[in-house]
Structures are given as C-alpha cells and as structure tokens.
Amino acid sequence: MSVDGIGVERVFIGAGCNRIVNNVSWGACDLVAFGAENGVAIFCPKAAQILTTLPGHKASVNCTHWIPSSKFAFKEKQLERHYLLSGDADGVILLWELSLADKKWRHVLQVPQPHKKGVTCITGIMVSETDVIFASTSSDGTINVWELILPSTIGGDCKLSFLESIFVGSKSMVALSLSELPGNTGHVVLAAGGLDNKVHLYCGERTGKFVHACELKGHTDWIRSLDFSLPICTNDGTSSLLLVSSSQDRGIRIWKMASCSSQSNSKGTFREEKISLASYIEGPVLVAGSSSYQISLESLLIGHEDWVYSVEWQPPSVTSANGFAYYQPQSILSASMDKTMMIWQPERTTGIWMNVVTVGELSHCALGFYGGHWSPNGDSILAHGYGGSFHLWKNVGIEYDNWQPQKVPSGHYAAVTDIAWARSGEYLLSVSADQTTRIFASWQNEASFGGSDCWHEIARPQVHGHDINCVTIIHGKGNHRFVSGADEKVARVFEAPLSFLKTLNHAISQKSSFPEDFQVDVQILGANMSALGLSQKPIYVHSTHESPERNVNDGLDTLETIPDAVPVVLTEPPIEEKLAWHTLWPESHKLYGHGNELFSLCCDQGGKLVASSCKAQSAKVAEIWLWQVGSWKAVGRLQSHSLTVTQIEFSHDDNLLLSVSRDRQFSVFAIKRTGVDEVSHQLIARQEAHKRIIWACSWNPFGHEFATGSRDKTVKIWAVDKGSSVKQLMTLPQFTSSVTALSWFALDHQRNDGFLAVGMESGLVELWSLSVTRTVDGSMTVPGVTAALVRRLDPFMCHVSSVQRLAWRKSEASGDCKSVLLASCGADHCVRIFEVNVA
Template sequence: MGEVERLFIAAGCNRIVNNVSWGASNLVSFGAHNAVAIFCPLKAQILTTLPGHKAAVNSTYWLPNSKFAFRAQQLQLHYLLSGDADGVIMLWEYSLGEKKWRHVLTVPEKHKKGVTCISGIMLSTNEALFASTSSDGTVNIWEIILPLAAGGNCKLSHLEALSIGSKTMVALALAELPGTAGNLVLAMGGLDNKVHLYCGERTGKFLRACELKGHSDWIRNLDFSLPVEMDGKRNTLLLVSSSQDKTIRIWKLVPCEIVDSSKRKGVIGLASYIEGPVLIAGSSSYQISLESLLIGHEDWVYSVQWQPPSAMSEERTGYIQPQSILSASMDKTMMIWQPERTSGIWMNVVTVGELSHCALGFYGGHWSPNGDAILAHGYGGSFHLWKDVGVDAANWQPQKVPSGHYAAVSDISWARSGKFLLSVSHDQTTRVFAPWLNHTADENSWHEIARPQVHGHDMNCVTLIQGKGNYRFVSGADEKVARVFEAPLSFLKTLSCAVSAESDVQEDIQQDVQILGANMSALGLSQRPIYVHAAQETPERSGSEVVDTLETVPEAIPVTFTEPPIEDQLAWHTLWPESHKLYGHGNELFSLCCDHEGKLVASSCKAQTLSVAEIWLWQVGSWKAVGRLQSHNLTVTHMEFSHDDNLLLSVSRDRQFSVFSIKRKGTEEISYELVARQEAHKRIIWACSWNPFGHEFATGSRDKMVKIWGVENESSVKLLLTLPTFSSSVTALSWLGVDRQSKHGLLAVGMENGLIELWHLSAIYKDGCETVPEFTAKLASRLDSFMCHASTVQRLAWRNSEKVEDCRNVQLASCGADNCVRVFEVNVS
C-alpha cells in the first residue's frame, strides 16, 4: 500500500532567453523555477522535473541537440546541461531504453553570477565540448568525455576561461572549422553589438581571431550551420546572428584560396559579397563576408536557428544541411527564411504566430530534430508548437503543448465531482486542469482546459463551491476583495466533451445558463459576461475606427472545445464572468475555504492585529457576510470545515489553532462560537486538515512537527499523537479517509524542501471509549525527489475524498512555489 505514480505535471517556462533546448532524443528541456522540466512534444505532456538547482534555471542545452540528431540514431544515452542564476552548471544523463534520469555531476568551477547561455558541440559519440557565459564577464570552455554505458563516470576538463570585460556576452555558438583537423571556432555576441570569433584546438587555447561589425544593438543569438557543400567540397561555414536591431545577418566563412580563384575568373554577380576580416586558424585562413541581411521582424529578434541536417540516403554517407533558418521575435511571430532558387536572395517563406499588442512575444524558437515542427516559448511562460502537416505543400498547423503557471502556485481546489482541478498563482491567473479522454487510445491525458480568471494582482487563494448547482469559485488576491466567478455555458459544454460522460456533468448542473463566456476589462481587474443571445450579434466596426491601440482589448469568442485548447484560445476565449465582489477585509486576502454542502465560505486576510485577523463567513448565493469570527492575533494561514460542517478549524501565524462551532438556524441565519483555542506549535502553523471520518485533525508547522488532535464533545481539544520530526518545515497537509469503520486514513505531508510523504493513521479505541480514540502513525511512502516539487509545497488536496472506500487508486494533487501543479495516483488497497 502507498505505491505512488506520477500522473500529471503542469509548469510554465521561465521567462528568459536560451532557456529551452530540443534534443536529438526528441525531448524538450526547459527551466521551470529552480527545476529542469522535460516534456515530450508527441504526447504534449511534461514527463518529469529534475531537482537539484538552488536558483532559477536560466539555460538548458542537450548533448546531442537536434542539430546532431542525424548522427545520434543509435545513441542510448543522451546528456543535458543546465545552468542557473547562481552560476551553477549541472550535467544529467538520460537513458533512452530505461527512460531513467541521473544527475552525473556539477561543474566544479561555477560562474560568479547567473549563467546566461550554454552552447556545445558533439565531436564524436562520446566526446563533447561546451562553452558557458555569464554576467560575470567570463566564458568558460570545457571538454567532456561521456561514459559509454549508463551510470559510468564522466571526465570533465577545463580548457579555457576567457575574460570578456564589462560588455557581457549573452550568445554563444561552437563549430568545427571545415577542412582542418581539430580546429574549432567559437562565436560570441552581446552588449557591444559585435560578433567576436575565437579560434582554438580541441585541447588548446582559444585565441581571439576577429570581430564582425554590422548590428546596431545587442546581439541575442548565434548559430553555426554544419559545413555546406560548395563546388563539390564541404568547406563553407555559415553563421547566423540575430539582434535587438530587428535584423538577422548571415555570415559566410570560406577558405581563402577559394575566394582568390573566383576573383581570378572575374566572376561578379549577385552572389558577390562585401569582404570582411580574415580568420586565421592554425595553418588555414578563412575569408568572412556578409552573405545576407534579413529584415522582416518588427521587434527584437531573440533567436535564430539553422534547420537540423538530415542524413543522406543509404548509398551516400553524410548529411544534407538545409538552407533554412528559423527566427523568433518579440513581435510574437516566428519566421522561416530560405534563399530563392533562382536569385539566391533570402526570403521569408513561412510566418506563424500573430503580430499582436496584447502580449509580449517569443523568447526563443526551436526546430524539431527532423525539421517538421517548430516550437516557441513566450512571455507568459507558454509554449507554442506548429507542425508541417502538408502533403504536397507546406501547411503549418498549431499543435497541443503542455502549459502551466510561470510563477509560484499558491492554492488548488478540486471540483466537487473531482472532474477538474483549479489552481491560482502569483502569475495572476486561475487555471483549470482536467483529464481529457482520448477516444482513439481510450486513455486519459491531462490538459489545461480553461483559464477562468486573468487578473491584475497576484492570486493567493481559491475555493470551489461544493454542493449542487453550477460550478462556482471564490478567489482571493493581493487586494482586499474576494471575487466570485460562475462557469459559463461554453465551459460546461467543453467539460462534457473532456470527460465524455455528459450525464455525469448534467446531473450537477442547472441547464438554464444564459452566459456563454466573458470579456476582459482593459485593466484586467474584472470580467464582463457575454450573454448567449448577444453572442449572435457581431459588432460592426467602421473602416476608420482604430482597433489596434493599447486601450482596446480583443473581444473574446467563447466556444465549446472538442479537443484540448491551445495557448491563444485559453488566454482569451475561456474566461468566466465575475458575478460578485465580497468587500470587508482590511488587507490582502490570504486564505479561503468552503463547507461541504456549498452553503458557507470562510475568508481571511494578512493581519497583525486581532480585529484584522478575523475570519469572515459568507452565505453562498446571497453573498451576505453572516459572521465575523475573532480569535487570532496574526494572519490566519489555513482554514477547513469538518466533514459534517459543524466545526471550522483555523490555524495562524500566532502559532495557535482555533476550533469554532457553526450552527445553522433556518435558511440564512447561523450562530457560531469559539470551542477551543490553543498554542499548538513553537513556530508558525502553516496547514491543517480534518479526518474525514471524525472530529480529529492534523496541524503542521514551521517547527517541522505534525500533531494529531481530537475534539471531545465539541467542547475541548486533546493532543492524540505527535509524528516524528520531519526533515523540513511542514507547509501542507491533507487527510484522506480510507476505511470508515477503523477510521483508517492516509495523511499527505508536504514540506518546504518540496518533498511529500504519506503516513498511515489508524485509530485505536480503548476501554469501550467511543469518543476520542488514540492514533498510531506509520510511514507509508516517501515520494522520490524526482517526483516531488523543487521548492515549497503550498497545498495538498485529495480528489473525491468522500468516495475513496470504493476504489483502489486515489489521486492526490499538489502545488508548489516551483510553479508546478502535480497530480499523483496512490494505491490504497
């Protein structure tokens, strides 16, 4: 019992350039807070996260990456480099056969400041070189001898430390020079608007060779092609650079003697070029020239990448380097550039994305290993994937990708039916995740299916209203107002498509919903309803009307989705209308909870005095304030109603818990009184949870303790059990009832270090005493660190905790400060 499987991970990408890498393994890596996340583009699912970094992950790089995929067909081991904001670089090993990850080593000499870029090159199947740059003004070059078998040792040698000075370099590219044995070229670009080229040997020093001028703003990205065939020889190297001056430049490196021979023939045509500096590498020299200047983007061009080479046919060995470049820009477009067949002039042949004022654009663009898909990551931590599905002509269509929050996730709440999970985050969004039934494979895969609230403040807490009726939730943010949202018709229909059992959804829902969706207000603080009858009328705009200004917000078009929506649809067309605002608190909201009947909501805010720390009770439906409970002196950090709704438990920064008795008198009146208040821990109490089968509850604190308490006759509280001290502060608790007769349950414990443990709790009744039993606790499962969060666990929640006695497997959701929402499947049989 207690076996745990990972079902789902949602996480957004850190909003930084050079953060994403697409490997020859056909997996994509990216930094999600201080973990490295790995996602599979074919499944549109995040497979795992790699914990270990103590700061935000800035840069990831696969060895081999998609450029060398044609050589990596037989490789069973793939390697990944990751660098963070503290200057630490780690190396990870992935076994393709076993699908297992291993932390191989941490690079011994770290940068003094954050890593901004890592670039590498595979010299053979087990030999690689990589360079890293940082805002500390240095570029380090390392050689790695990779193990031939899984679990082997890596040999790492430091070749060179180049001091750049105050003009930081933010882009690197490495290549082998064609026609020479073992000579390498390193290109770097950054704040001084120049491309600097260094030459070196595999084992020796890297010497400054020359610099290329032309860009008029920071250089953001560089990429070398593999040697291109010209005149029957692979001796030409192409370098592409992109800049904040909105342009892309292609530079050509050709051995000098070839330039001289063409001059002697007097060939002057469109292909002739402006001669640049000469690069000398050992006994060889190369003429560098500007091959082309590409203008088309309307904003900073953050990334450029050559299309990965493809292997030649079986008769001919080698590869074909396509003349094709992918660029990604802050104008929210990606473009593919290719030379025209007749004139050789580089043209933009494909544009995807949208020129849009509504969101900042793309931080990077990447080719798939076989060149049939392109991936961008954007300002909102989101991914955007297009695939060429055309048969005769190119036809780039958007595809499903994983999504998630790009800032700390502060709270989660299950729908009463367990059909979906709601999360709120400091990225100012509320998101709905649900298992979507795939009819062809007859299996569920989890996806984000709606983004009900996009707000102007960081979100701190949320609760879904339990009980019958339409789905509603209350959210609290860094403002003094709680807001109530109601599911529109478009969401209810989408949900019935997702779960593929319409009768289930319709049991819960009153079908007289007149609101189809919602529109965002200009400041992003409230959401206006779109009514069903109004949706038929499309507003007419006169030709002279200027639509594209910062004040106008695009009209939402709520629709029913028959497959999981993509990022652009989520951001605009899945909003829920706001139905009420709850005024009363004096400070930013901190905690919310709802009773199990769906009749009362309790709320608390940040507080330093008794009067501000009071808990407000709100009547669901009329949304009147029906109670103000005073007990604590500081912020109430967590609250929960007992499963019979007779008691409300609250815990606080003042190290005390309070238990209130709640009595309902008639329809709208309630009475409440403080049953017990007790100082329970030596430090802040972060979490509490009731036993579903009784009036026992657990509290968890910064003092690394979890204590089990029992309420006697709704009048006093007794300490029943103290669990062994945990390895870190306890920040989240959730109690699952497994067997009602024996009061047997599972307590999920989340900690500040990101780890999660499951504990068996069993009740023992002595001497015929039926009131408060004694409890025993035993560790059921300590989740593997690769499955857990890389930072503080903020909340834990069991799915369908009422109906668990009928099933073997139950699901546990968790959210954390590492930007992740996770769902686990736990075997309780």
C-alpha cells in the same frame, strides 16, 4: 490496515516556462528541456505532456542545452544515453544523463568553478561520439570552455576537463555558438555576442587555448543569438561555414567563413554565375594554425518589427546509411518579440534570402517570443513566450508547406499558491502569482499517446491584475462556482458559463455532474476581459445573435477597444491563444470587508458558507469572515488570532471550523446555522500548538480529529473531545524540512483508516497511514491514533521547491484495489497529480 501494496504513479505535471532567453532546448532524443523556476522540466512534444522534473538547482534555471542537440541528431542513432546541461541564476551548471532504454534520469555531476553570477547561455558540439566541447557564458563577464568525455561503456563515468576561461570585460556576452572549422584542421571556433553589438570569434584547438581571432561589426544593438551551421560543401570540393546572428536592432545577419584558398579559386566564372545578385562584403580574415578563412557578410535579413531573440539553422538530415554523411539545409528559424516566428530560405534562382513562412500569435495575447527551436527532423517548430507558454507548429503539408498549431503542455509561470478539486472531481482548479486561474482536466475521448487519459489545461477562468493567493470551489448543488482571493482586499466570485459546461461534457465524454436541462438555465455563454483586467463582464447567449456592427460608433481608439472574446465549445484540448482569451468565466460578485490582501479561503461541505482570511499584523485584521453563499452577505466575523490565519477548513459535518495561524496557535469554532441568513459561532478551543508558524491543517474526513503542520518540522494529531475541548493524540517523528501542506484522506469509514499526505518546504511529499481508534471507557469515548510512514515519493516525482497545497480526490474503487488521485502545487510553478493505488 495493509499498506504493503502502495503504488504511486505520476499522472500529470503542469508548468510554464521561465521567462528568459536561452531557456529551452530541443534535443536529438526528440525531448524538450526547459527551466521551470529552480527545476528542469522535460516534455515530449508528441504526447504534449511534461514527463518529469529534475531536482538539484537552488536558484532559477536560466538555460538548458542537450548533448547531442537537434543539430547533431544525425549522429545519435547508436547513442544509448543522452545528456543535458542546465545553468541557473547562481552560476551553477549541472549535467544530467538520460538512459533511453529505461527512460531513467540521473544527476551526473556539477561543473566545478561555477560562474560568480547567473549563467546566460550554454552551447556544445559533439566532436566525436564520446567527445563533447561546451562553453558557458555569464553576466560575470567570463566565458568558460570545457571538454567532456562521455563514457563508452554502460556504467562508465563522464570525464570533465577545463580548457579555457575567457574574460570579456564589463560588456558581458549573452549568446554563444561553437563549431569545428572546415577542412579537418582540428581547430574549434567559438562565436560570442552581447552588449557591445559585435560578434567576437575565438579560435582554439580541441585541447587548448582559445585566442581572440577577429570581430564582426554591423549590428547596432545587443546581439541576442548566434548559431553556426555545419560545414557546407560546394561543388568544387571545398567547404565553408555559415554563422547567423540576430540582434535587438531587429536585423538578422548571415556571415560566411570560407578558406582563403577556396576564395581565390572561386573568383572566376563559377562565382559570378552562382551569386551574381547576392550582397557580398568582404570582412576580416580568421587565422587558425596554418589555415586562414575569409569572412564575408553573406546576407542581411530584414522582416521582424521587434527584437529578434533567437535564430537557429534547420538541423541537418542524414544522406547515407552509416549516418555520417549529412546535408545542411539552407533554412533558418527566427523568433522575435513581435509575436512571430519566421523561416528564411534563399530563393532558388537569385540566391537572395527570403522569408518563406511566418507563424505566430498575431493577436494581442502574447507579448512576444523569447526563443524558437527546430525539431530534430525539421518538421516542427517550437516557440516560448512572455506568458511562460509554448507554441508549436507542425508542417502537415505533403506537396506544399502547411504549418498548423499543435497541442503543447501548459501551466503557471509563477508560484502556484492554491488548488481545489471540482466537487465531483471532474477537474482541478489552480491559482498562482502569475495572476491567472487555470482548470486542468483529463480529456478522455482523446486518442491519447500511450492509450491512457491525458490531462490538459481546458480553461483559464480568471486573468487578473493581482497575484492570486487562494481559491475555493463552492460545493453543493447548482452551477460550478469558485471564489478566489488575491493581493487585493476583495474576494471575487465566478460562475461557469455555458461554453465551459459543454466543453467539460466533451472532456469527460459522459454526462457531467448536472443534467442537460440545467445547462439551458445558464444564460451566460462566456466573458470578456475589461480593459484594465478589473472585472470580467458576461457575454449573454442571446447577444451572440446581435449584429456585429454595434461598435461602429466607437470611433476613438481607446483602452476599451479590446476585441471581444469568442467563447466556443471546445472539442479538443485548446491551444494557448484560445485559453488566454476565449475561456474566461464571468464574475458575479465581489466580497468587500477585509482590510488587507486575502490569504486563505474555504467552503463548507454543503456549499452554504465560505470562510476567508487576510494578511494581518493585529487581532482586529486577523478576523475570519463568513459569507453566505448565494446572497453573499457577511454573516460572521470570527476573532481569535493575532497574526495572519494561514489555513481554514470546515469539518466533514460542517459543525466545526478549524483555523491555524502565524501566531503558532490553532482555533476551533463551533458553527450553527440559526436562520436563513444567520449563523452563530463560538470559539471552543484555542491553543499554542507549535514552536513556529503553523502553515497547514487538515480534518479527518470521518471524524473530529485533525492534523497541524508547522515550520518547526513537526506534524501533530489532535482530537476534539465532546465538542468542547481539544487534546493532543500524537506527534509524528520530526521531518527533514518545514511542513507546508497537509491533506487527510479516509479509506475506510468503518475502520477509520486513512492517509495523511505531508508536503515540505524542500518539495518532498510523504504518505503516512493513520488509523484512528475510539475505545469506550465507562461513559467516555477515548480516541487514539497509530501512524506509520508508508511512502516517501521519489524526488524526481516531487516538487523542487516548497509544496504550497495538497488535495485528495477519491476516484472509483475497482475490486480490491482503491485508486486515489492526489494533487499538489508548489513554488516551482508546478501543478502535479499522482495516482495512489492501495491494494
């Protein structure tokens, strides 16, 4: 097999955002960075696609910060490289470089002297085109300040120098902001806020020691966010600095820092005319070298009904051709746990700050926002929420503001445990420990960014009260159905409603894998969630014509008063609110029988049988159950293993069932259908195959050969001989990490060539070519196999923690080039799709 021309391209990444404050950053390069478990994900808001993930962190990523951030977008016109800082739960901070010319990323350095505990906030300012000062804070009670000199030439090195470590004691700081003091004094001011309800100001020179200058009191609960404006010039030529702070006391405060000389000048008529009605409370004086600044409370903004997690000034706009003069808009964005974001601006006549825009999920879907961010040009605002989801609004109005929701990437916010392709490959189904099942499909009739098909989440069929561990799609004729298994002892069967079938037709822009008249037979339009998330009840097509007053008698406000879902046919990729509520599938059956949490599921090729296993410590509990599709009766209980069966798979002809287990053994069963509802099974081989847990197995799609992969870092190829015994064909060279996922794909039936995709605990994926030979020796057929490594996927394309499952989908072969999609899911919260091109 010629494997020289193997090309692998990234098609799609789906991931949710870590549920933590300060995790998201929108840079001057118009890209958004966020932490997805221990990876840093980068997404493009214009394309609504995640572009890449950056591997390097060992612990969950807590915060990211772009250099330059959107605040310094007016300075970035001539920058060829942008930088990104990311901090994790172990206290490690990494610096990354993005080259704008070729969109290539590289890991530049790890900041020395890491924090002893998790990093909670990173902030930075550009003092000049190559000089950056940044600060980080941690729950270890310290704030570290660094100077970073960026290279002025291509290929140059970044120089990092340590300026100061400030110890703040047991009440650690969780919010930081840096600014240069106005008036060209060469001094930098650092604002820090946290658990003692005060804003602490530290003053220092660009090169040296930071001293505690003063503290601002007023908030009555933890301070969660701080942001300095850029210096604002007033009519009399002086400039002042504004600091906005937000707190868990639901309030937002704006503090003004004006140099004392300008304060005295403006005590006259100018001040009285300008701010006659605004509250003005004098605070402490901040001294920096020979300059001093009077601090006053400019305004108190009340409007949110819950903790205000973030506040941010609108980025300045450029007012001169050379890009150094700027205008700082008087506009603040706040995001709160009350599920809203607000934009605040002073009224033109009185100067009183008012809430001028409110956006948000005013429904019960989200549990609030952890942060809000401006786009560099100020026409879009982005929030990230408790459900790991993003929410983006763009101001599409011309003469007046009109903020409309936009498409954003989406994905799981916990480890993705299993994936399955639809039987015709139209979509990919994934399940996760975030207790949701999601469907991703390529939306072909979209005028997409870059001219190619874009993949989006188009449905969330199951939203459940348990972590979901495994899933299988039912093959064979009939409606789309899947079975999922969670941290409960029950498997659940779901069936596609009419609204999904019609949405799928829109998405793939051609007739789906079933005729229109089949859809007429589907009487269920969608599903409602139950109050406790225990079962999803169907909404029937005819019931939509009933009068909506049927709940009038339910006067009591109980748990059951969850509003009904409104299943609709989607004509474009849906936003989070529609996904979370209106795309559920009805549950048709529950399969009872297992004694513990379900662990693995599979369906045969003909769509007649489903096999399931659960977590087990004994042979009795480690049984594999067989279920008849349709009647959903238990038709077999296969006993062989003594510990959890980790994966099960039917052979291509459905005659054999392979299982692998934590007990280091594999088993092969012969399966025969003896009647309508009867199945006979016989154990034909059981063998201890590896020295450690066997995590994965996969059949050759055209033969009775199979592969097993184990924690002992090996992959072995086996053949079932004459249907009665198993012999080992070969062991692949040892891998660098535990093998956690395998998937075998056959290219050519006649020549029996194919690929084996190998996924590892490190997150890396390798492609091996496998060529099976069968030589006839007298009356015996002797199988053989040759293997070669053909591609190690780039770490920037791979997962950043353990690969949980790999699954091939064959797509159309055009001419001499075959194009195949490979899907993977991992503990890094990501679902990934790669396109493998074989010349």
